[in-house]
Amino acid sequence: MREVALHTGSIPAAEAEQTADAVASVDRSSRKMTLNMGPQHPSTHGVLRIVLELDGETIVSAVPDIGFLHTGIEKECEVKTWQQAVTLTDRVDYLANLSNNLVYALAVEKLIGDIEIPPKAQWMRVMMAEFSRLNSHLVWLGTHALDIGAMSVFVYCFREREDILRILEMFSGQRMMTSYIRIGGLALEPPRGWQDRVGKFIRAFPSKVDEYEELLDTNPIWTRRTQGVGYTPLEDLLDLGVTGPMIRAAGVKWDIRKSEPYSSYDKFDFEIPTRQENDVYARYRVRLEELRQSARIITQALEGMPEGAWQADAPKIVLPEREKMKTQMEALIYHFKIVTEGFRVPAGEVYQAVESPRGEIGYYVVSDGTSKPYRVYMRTPSFGNLQALPALLEGRLLADSIAALGSMDFVLGDVDR
Amino acid sequence: MFPDELKDNSVAAAIDARFPDAITGGHAERGEPTLFIAPSRIMEVCRFLKDEQAFIRLSGITAVDWIPADPRFEVVYLLHSLDRNLRLRLKCWVAESEGEIDSVTCVWRSANWYEREVFDMFGITFRGHPDLRRILMPTDWEGHPLRKDYPVHGYKYSYQDE
Numbered sequence A: 001m002r003e004v005a006l007h008t009g010s011i012p013a014a015e016a017e018q019t020a021d022a023v024a025s026v027d028r029s030s031r032k033m034t035l036n037m038g039p040q041h042p043s044t045h046g047v048l049r050i051v052l053e054l055d056g057e058t059i060v061s062a063v064p065d066i067g068f069l070h071t072g073i074e075k076e077c078e079v080k081t082w083q084q085a086v087t088l089t090d091r092v093d094y095l096a097n098l099s100n101n102l103v104y105a106l107a108v109e110k111l112i113g114d115i116e117i118p119p120k121a122q123w124m125r126v127m128m129a130e131f132s133r134l135n136s137h138l139v140w141l142g143t144h145a146l147d148i149g150a151m152s153v154f155v156y157c158f159r160e161r162e163d164i165l166r167i168l169e170m171f172s173g174q175r176m177m178t179s180y181i182r183i184g185g186l187a188l189e190p191p192r193g194w195q196d197r198v199g200k201f202i203r204a205f206p207s208k209v210d211e212y213e214e215l216l217d218t219n220p221i222w223t224r225r226t227q228g229v230g231y232t233p234l235e236d237l238l239d240l241g242v243t244g245p246m247i248r249a250a251g252v253k254w255d256i257r258k259s260e261p262y263s264s265y266d267k268f269d270f271e272i273p274t275r276q277e278n279d280v281y282a283r284y285r286v287r288l289e290e291l292r293q294s295a296r297i298i299t300q301a302l303e304g305m306p307e308g309a310w311q312a313d314a315p316k317i318v319l320p321e322r323e324k325m326k327t328q329m330e331a332l333i334y335h336f337k338i339v340t341e342g343f344r345v346p347a348g349e350v351y352q353a354v355e356s357p358r359g360e361i362g363y364y365v366v367s368d369g370t371s372k373p374y375r376v377y378m379r380t381p382s383f384g385n386l387q388a389l390p391a392l393l394e395g396r397l398l399a400d401s402i403a404a405l406g407s408m409d410f411v412l413g414d415v416d417r
Numbered sequence B: 001m002f003p004d005e006l007k008d009n010s011v012a013a014a015i016d017a018r019f020p021d022a023i024t025g026g027h028a029e030r031g032e033p034t035l036f037i038a039p040s041r042i043m044e045v046c047r048f049l050k051d052e053q054a055f056i057r058l059s060g061i062t063a064v065d066w067i068p069a070d071p072r073f074e075v076v077y078l079l080h081s082l083d084r085n086l087r088l089r090l091k092c093w094v095a096e097s098e099g100e101i102d103s104v105t106c107v108w109r110s111a112n113w114y115e116r117e118v119f120d121m122f123g124i125t126f127r128g129h130p131d132l133r134r135i136l137m138p139t140d141w142e143g144h145p146l147r148k149d150y151p152v153h154g155y156k157y158s159y160q161d162e
Helices: A002-006 A013-025 A073-077 A086-090 A097-112 A119-148 A152-172 A194-217 A220-226 A234-239 A280-304 A322-327 A329-340 A381-386 A389-393 A398-408 A412-416 B010-018 B039-052 B111-122
Strands: A033-037 A049-055 A058-065 A348-356 A359-367 A375-379 B023-027 B034-037 B057-065 B073-081 B086-094 B100-102 B125-127
Touching: A049 A389, A049 A398, A058 A389, A058 A398, A073 A086, A073 A375, A086 A097, A097 A119, A097 A348, A097 A359, A119 A152, A119 A194, A119 A220, A119 A280, A119 A348, A119 A398, A152 A194, A194 A220, A194 A280, A220 A280, A220 A398, A280 A398, A322 A329, A348 B086, A359 A381, A359 B057, A359 B073, A375 A381, A375 B057, A381 A412, A389 A398, B010 B023, B010 B039, B034 B039, B039 B073, B039 B086, B039 B100, B057 B111, B086 B100, B111 B125
Parallel strands: B034 B086, B100 B125
Antiparallel strands: A033 A049, A049 A058, A348 A359, A359 A375, B023 B034, B057 B073, B073 B086
């Protein structure tokens, strides 16, 4: 019955839910089977292990087992100086490293208090954060399509991702672990001629998004395997701590870039895409639209980039220019102090949240007034989202688990930290 | 004791009106309202905030180790209200000798993993948690890594002996 219902075009998620429940409630005399999925399973996008209990093809229970990628980043932050810890934040979510840099820098700057980030640095930060959103969504789209059986999209997405990585390399010297956003501004001055490279990429990009859309939406396998799959009531998602595109695909118009604007996001004109279906397909549509909106933001940043300094005028925090360091006594002293001891941050605590490609990423930073963080708690979106995994899988078919899993878009480094 | 700094805060006032002895302090440093709650009242206060003050989201739970202070641990609840676009921070002091606090998993299901993480990293037990076991560290791990008296390189793998 269900086969017929599902494979004759699009059906609403809520209806699919009912059919799935009907399948699950059929009393079978068959023996239950426990299946170990991961931690070395390609569709778990990292090292996630799920213990599945199956009744035939239906998942009775799913128990995620995490921690395989736990590297103790929060602990490590406590023995680094404030500025050194920036490099650790990259490693948390290695696909959206600049969002992590940004949230950490914003949190520490809020703790410092009397530091003003010049407009150019703020706009640059927005542009870089949006590039990391493009990067992350492209990797997600490519691998998710690959999991579901649309193989060529992967190659198209990674073609554009390569361009983005080259742009990141041009700015920071690094492709992935950029650490480009630092406390007090940026790591390096934007290179000469960056406008040409970014402009060339971003003018071509919207048509590339249309290309992915056409490749996937005209693919009947893709639409049938995503529509009506992975539905979970919105109340459950919110209660389980899910944020980001997943709840926007359930109709919640919540984006921290709009609700609590940071780093001059309020000066940019963009939309928050939402859908109502709350299934894997809706999550794909939301992310696809976010690619377009991010491209819009980057275009605006490119065209309206303010002139001026790219670092704050805070000699005790920002390293002096090389020239000044060699000619001015004070600059030399500041340089020595920053390099040997690091700067001190007033005692206190802040919670700063930003919208990462996966949802709310929030750093709760505590200072005891020394030159090292006392505590850095990372509220990572993947950790929150992954809690909803049993709700997405239980009572559904095993074959749908790959689609549901992929639609959550978690990064295991982000989960385990 | 109701903090003067939060006199204009409607949420703090609502908690104070309902649970007169729950708030033990608080501040609004850097524009972020923070309330200290008596540990025995945390579950009631959380339920009240979720049901009647629209704090439907729990962003996270963490802890801070203030050794050698007594009580030693500060358990921090990061609350968020979507409808009101508000954030609120609740804090409870937990003494090392006691090492226990009520679980809020019955209020927000998301607390499940957050509390397991705090248990794993700090060794604080949550009463009434449905499945309190280690989440990030291996099950046979000794010690709680985010405590301040836990060395960064761990206990077992000291390089000095080699």
